[in-house]
Structure formats: structure tokens, C-alpha cells
Amino acid sequence: MPDTTLSLLLKGLGETVFMTFVSGFFGFALGLPAGIFLYLTRKGQLLEHVLYNRILSVTINIFRSIPFIILIVWMIPFTRILVGTSIGMAAALVPLSIGAAPFIARLVENSLLEVPGGLVETARAMGATPVQIVTKVLLPEALPSLINAAAITLIALVGYSAMGGAVGAGGLGQIGYQYGYVGYDAFIMNSVLVLLVALVFAIQATGDRLSRKFNHR
Amino acid sequence: MIVIQNLSKQFRHKNQVYQALDKVSLDIAEGDIVGIIGRSGAGKSTLIRCVNMLERPDEGAVMIHGRNLATCTPKQLADERKKIGMIFQHFNLLSSRTVFDNVALPLELDKTDKATIHRKVTALLEVVGLQNKADEYPRSLSGGQKQRVAIARALANDPHLLLCDEATSALDPETTQSILQLLRDINRRLNITILLITHEMHVVKSICNHVAVIDQGKLVAQGTLETLLKESQHPVIQQFIHTQAMSLPPDIYNTLQPEYTPGLHPLVEIELEGNVAFDSLVNTFHSQYHLPYKLIKADIEYLGSTNFGRVLLHLQGTDDSNRNALLYLNSHHIKNTIRGYA
Ligand SMILES: Nc1ncnc2c1ncn2[C@@H]1O[C@H](COP(=O)(O)OP(=O)(O)OP(=O)(O)O)[C@@H](O)[C@H]1O
Ligand SMILES: [Mg+2]
Numbered sequence: 001m002p003d004t005t006l007s008l009l010l011k012g013l014g015e016t017v018f019m020t021f022v023s024g025f026f027g028f029a030l031g032l033p034a035g036i037f038l039y040l041t042r043k044g045q046l047l048e049h050v051l052y053n054r055i056l057s058v059t060i061n062i063f064r065s066i067p068f069i070i071l072i073v074w075m076i077p078f079t080r081i082l083v084g085t086s087i088g089m090a091a092a093l094v095p096l097s098i099g100a101a102p103f104i105a106r107l108v109e110n111s112l113l114e115v116p117g118g119l120v121e122t123a124r125a126m127g128a129t130p131v132q133i134v135t136k137v138l139l140p141e142a143l144p145s146l147i148n149a150a151a152i153t154l155i156a157l158v159g160y161s162a163m164g165g166a167v168g169a170g171g172l173g174q175i176g177y178q179y180g181y182v183g184y185d186a187f188i189m190n191s192v193l194v195l196l197v198a199l200v201f202a203i204q205a206t207g208d209r210l211s212r213k214f215n216h217r
Numbered sequence: 218m219i220v221i222q223n224l225s226k227q228f229r230h231k232n233q234v235y236q237a238l239d240k241v242s243l244d245i246a247e248g249d250i251v252g253i254i255g256r257s258g259a260g261k262s263t264l265i266r267c268v269n270m271l272e273r274p275d276e277g278a279v280m281i282h283g284r285n286l287a288t289c290t291p292k293q294l295a296d297e298r299k300k301i302g303m304i305f306q307h308f309n310l311l312s313s314r315t316v317f318d319n320v321a322l323p324l325e326l327d328k329t330d331k332a333t334i335h336r337k338v339t340a341l342l343e344v345v346g347l348q349n350k351a352d353e354y355p356r357s358l359s360g361g362q363k364q365r366v367a368i369a370r371a372l373a374n375d376p377h378l379l380l381c382d383e384a385t386s387a388l389d390p391e392t393t394q395s396i397l398q399l400l401r402d403i404n405r406r407l408n409i410t411i412l413l414i415t416h417e418m419h420v421v422k423s424i425c426n427h428v429a430v431i432d433q434g435k436l437v438a439q440g441t442l443e444t445l446l447k448e449s450q451h452p453v454i455q456q457f458i459h460t461q462a463m464s465l466p467p468d469i470y471n472t473l474q475p476e477y478t479p480g481l482h483p484l485v486e487i488e489l490e491g492n493v494a495f496d497s498l499v500n501t502f503h504s505q506y507h508l509p510y511k512l513i514k515a516d517i518e519y520l521g522s523t524n525f526g527r528v529l530l531h532l533q534g535t536d537d538s539n540r541n542a543l544l545y546l547n548s549h550h551i552k553n554t555i556r557g558y559a
Binding site: 116118119121122123124125126127128129132136137140141143214216217 | 269271294295296297298299301303305307309311312313314322323325326327354355356374380
């Protein structure tokens with residue numbers, strides 16, 4: 001295998017990993033608070049508020065129903081304002097993060113729902129503030145489940161980022177698209193595939209390990 | 218002094234309104250151990266949860282040291298709650314924290330410094346006898362140990378009141394006794410008032426100085442256990458004392474005849490409801506009717522100066538003296554059932 005091919009693939013892998021994790025980070029930065037808010041405003045929960053809950057819930061559902069490829073294109077003007085360009089890796093991070101956030105919010109909400117209600121009640125009986133309940137009880141208790149949610153999200157983002165590659169975002173997706181769709185190079189195609197599969201497996205395995213490590217139930 | 222005044226609470230479910238508490242008033246003296254009893258769904262948990270406002274009452278007041286918790290600001294309420302410990306049937310320990318950190322939680326919430334936390338938690342774990350489990354996770358503890366951790370946690374903020382919602386219901390009898398012993402020690406040594414819900418007579422008997430009976434959301438009786446047992450005819454109390462009919466030993470069961478035939482003796486089950494003591498009853502049988510008998514089974518409690526419970530006697534006198542003894546029971550309103558003849 002020529003050096004140029006190897007470095008091409010490694011560069012692509014690096015870009016994909018970068019896009020996945022950075023957009024995963026921003027996705028969580030948006031999705032985690034949204035998920036917590038969604039949980040807290042639910043009926044019967046700490047900050048029950050039907051209207052806020054409904055508004056956020058509908059917003060999330062709308063964003064979740066937009067196909068990712070459409071989201072990329074639809075968001076082009078916004079992306080331009082935010083990062084100055086609509087092509088390349090930096091530009092891809094915007095729709096990737098926005099696309100991941102509502103997905104993450106739902107996963108977070110679900111993780112928090114798994115925390116036994118008695119624990120929240122116990123904390124209330126101790127005189128804990130809502131912020132303390134979130135930071136000292138809900139998040140630590142949901143941690144193993146949140147780690148699983150992170151793994152699921154990152155794996156979804158590997159796929160999304162590859163899709164972004166088709167519109168010039170770089171990464172393994174773009175390599176696969178160029179060398180497969182425009183003149184078929186079987187070796188590169190298969191290498192891209194193997195690398196993507198390996199990446200997904202690695203994320204899943206790490207997620208499982210960490211989740212188990214923090215699970216004391 | 219804790220004063221519960223006219224507490225009412227309704228639950229709305231769809232279009233149905235359910236009165237879970239109906240004008241409940243109860244005074245609890247400092248250092249008292251008050252047991253709340255009542256049927257399932259009577260409103261016991263609702264009452265105890267209203268005391269620290271986990272459940273907001275629709276009406277009424279909970280006065281603690283002269284302050285009404287129902288009208289406190291959230292900040293004041295949080296401060297009051299810190300002085301009220303609570304333990305639950307299912308322990309409610311955080312699985313993500315070690316035993317030490319679980320006990321430390323209330324102190325962390327209060328932003329206590331590390332050194333103080335370490336000192337207090339270590340002392341508390343000693344009180345509940347779990348100093349060697351400090352670094353374990355709750356998962357690896359037994360039920361009794363978990364409840365001890367929960368008790369240590371409830372004591373962390375030096376509360377003046379401890380609320381216990383069926384704290385021993387998930388434990389075996391032996392562990393229950395040790396937890397009750399611990400609660401009594403805490404009550405004596407730290408002078409902490411305890412309000413506890415229970416389904417079990419022996420829990421009330423072993424630690425409560427006062428009892429409150431709740432039925433269908435209403436407080437139907439209160440007082441010391443002895444006075445309640447003697448004076449109150451309320452079915453909840455009656456139900457609470459009376460265990461179901463006694464099971465018969467197999468060899469008697471096999472030979473038991475439903476009808477009297479000459480030569481057989483009656484097997485009578487007597488209910489002691491506080492109106493007669495077992496030894497005086499037996500004395501009467503002996504001295505007045507010269508009645509020999511065999512004590513087959515007894516399940517009696519000694520309370521105050523009388524007995525509660527059931528005894529199974531196999532009367533062995535002549536037909537006449539047997540009949541007279543039974544007449545004596547009936548004429549003195551001592552409940553009895555003839556289970557058969559043997
Ligand atoms: N959050 C709630 N929403 C609706 N109804 C409720 C709620 N909590 C309690 N109830 C109802 O109020 C009544 C009293 O409930 P509570 O839990 O106080 O009973 P309890 O005496 O503690 O019973 P148990 O011995 O079974 O624990 C029950 O009929 C219950 O169905
Ligand atoms: Mg209950």
C-alpha cells in the first residue's frame with residue numbers, strides 16, 4: 001500500500017474522529033441541559049411545567065424528524081453566519097451538533113427517568129435545592145446510563161459525519177464518496193469501511209466498559 | 218413540640234376526588250416515640266409526608282417549634298427539612314455513592330467542610346455499627362445494614378425529629394429488632410422525637426410510647442397503647458391486636474371431631490382482649506370449676522396489667538364442669554370458639 005494512500009486514510013480517520021467527538025461534545029452541551037429540563041418539567045417532577053415541557057418537547061420532535069442530509073442543506077445560511085463558510089469540517093460541525101442535540105436530549109431524559117423516584121424524594125426531604133438534586137443525585141445516579149447514551153450518540157455521529165463527507169465535510173465519508181462514487185477504488189473503499197466499522201466497535205466497547213465501571217447498582 | 222393541626226389532603230385522580238387526610242390533628246411531645254397505625258391506604262404515608270411537606274396539605278398547619286411549615290418560604294422549608302431526618306421502607310440509598318458518601322450527602326448539601334464531614338460521618342457510622350463498611354457500595358450490604366446507613370444519613374444534620382415510613386417492613390424479625398433497638402437508643406441518647414408508621418404490633422409494643430390510629434384519612438384514636446387497647450373499640454385497633462384464628466397442631470387436627478360425642482372433650486379457642494388476664498382465668502377454671510385442662514397453644518402479649526392474644530385450651534373435666542366453664546366465658550364476655558372435640 002503506497003504511503004500516500006495510508007496517510008490519506010489516516011487523515012480521513014482523524015477527521016472523522018474529530019468531527020464525531022467535537023460535535024458530540026457540542027451536542028451534549030446543548031442536549032444535556034435540554035434533557036434535564038425536559039425531565040424536570042415533566043408531570044409530577046420537581047419543576048413540573050406543562051407549557052415549557054410541551055414547547056421543548058415539540059421543538060425536539062421537529063428537529064428529530066428532519067433527515068440529516070436535509071438539515072445540512074437547510075442550515076447552510078446559519079452555518080455561514082456562525083463559522084463563515086458552509087463547506088469543510090468546521091462547517092459540518094454545526095449541523096452535526098444541532099442534529100445530535102435533540103437526540104441526546106431524549107436519551108438524557110430517558111436516563112433520568114430510570115433513576116428511582118424515591119431518591120429524588122429523599123434528597124427533597126434533606127432540604128436539597130433543585131440544582132443540588134440534579135448534580136448530586138440525578139446525574140451521578142444516571143451516569144452509567146448517560147455513558148451508554150453517549151456511546152449511542154457518538155456512533156450515530158460517525159454515520160452522520162460520513163454523510164456530511166458527501167457534501168465536502170472531509171473525513172472517511174468524503175474519501176469513501178470520492179473513491180467509490182467517482183471512479184471505483186476497491187481497496188480504498190474497503191479500507192474506509194473497515195476503519196468505520198472498527199471506529200464504531202471501539203466506541204461501543206469503550207462505552208460499555210466505562211458504563212460498567214461506574215455502575216454500582 | 219410538634220403540633221399537627223387540622224391537616225387535610227385530597228388527591229384528584231381523573232375526575233375523582235379522594236380524601237386522603239381529613240382534618241387530622243395530633244400533638245407530639247419532644248422526645249416521644251409515636252407509632253402511626255392503620256389499614257393499607259388509610260393515609261399514614263400521606264400524613265407523615267405532610268409533616269415535612271413532601272406532600273403539600275390542602276389545609277392545616279404543621280407547627281414545629283412555633284413555625285408553620287405550610288407557610289414557609291422554600292428557603293426556610295429547606296432549613297427546617299435539614300432538621301428532620303427521614304427513613305423509608307426501601308432505604309433509598311444512592312447506588313453511586315459509597316456508604317461513607319451516602320452518609321455525607323446531607324452535610325455536602327449544607328456545604329459543610331471536608332474535615333467536619335469526615336469527623337461526623339465516622340462518628341455516625343460508629344453509632345450504627347458500620348465503621349468497617351465505609352468504603353463499600355450499598356449494593357453489597359444486607360437490608361438491615363442498608364437501613365443502618367439510611368439512619369446514619371438521617372442523623373447527619375443533627376435532626377430533632379425522625380420520620381420513619383415502614384422502616385422495618387422489608388426486614389426479617391431479627392433485623393427488625395436490632396433496628397428498633399437502634400432507634401430507641403437514638404431516641405434516648407440524642408433525645409430525637411420519632412414518628413413512625415408500622416403494620417406490626419410488636420413494633421409499636423417494643424418502642425412506641427404513643428399510638429395514633431388513622432382510618433380513612435381520619436385520626437380515630439390516640440394515646441398510649443394500653444389505654445387504646447382497653448378503651449377503644451375501633452375495629453382497626455381490634456384488627457391490629459387479633460391475629461387470625463390459630464392453626465391446630467397436626468395430631469390434634471387429625472383426631473378432632475366436629476360434633477360432641479360422649480367421652481370427647483371440647484377444644485376451645487379463647488380470645489383475650491384485655492378484659493381478663495390469662496392467669497386469673499386459669500385460676501378461676503381451677504378453683505371454681507375444678508377443671509383440668511391442657512394448654513395446647515398460646516399467643517399472648519402482656520400489656521399493662523392484662524393480656525391480649527389467643528389461647529387454645531383442651532378442657533378435660535367432666536361434661537358438667539366443661540359446660541360450666543364455657544358458660545363462665547360467655548357470661549363474662551370473653552370471646553371463645555369451640556374448634557371441635559377430641
Ligand atoms: N400521589 C398520589 N396521587 C393520588 N392518590 C394518592 C397519592 N398518594 C396516595 N394516594 C391515595 O391516598 C390514600 C392514602 O395513601 P397512603 O399512601 O397515605 O396510605 P398508607 O396508609 O400509607 O397505606 P400503606 O399502608 O399501604 O402504605 C390511598 O388511597 C392512595 O391511593
Ligand atoms: Mg404507606
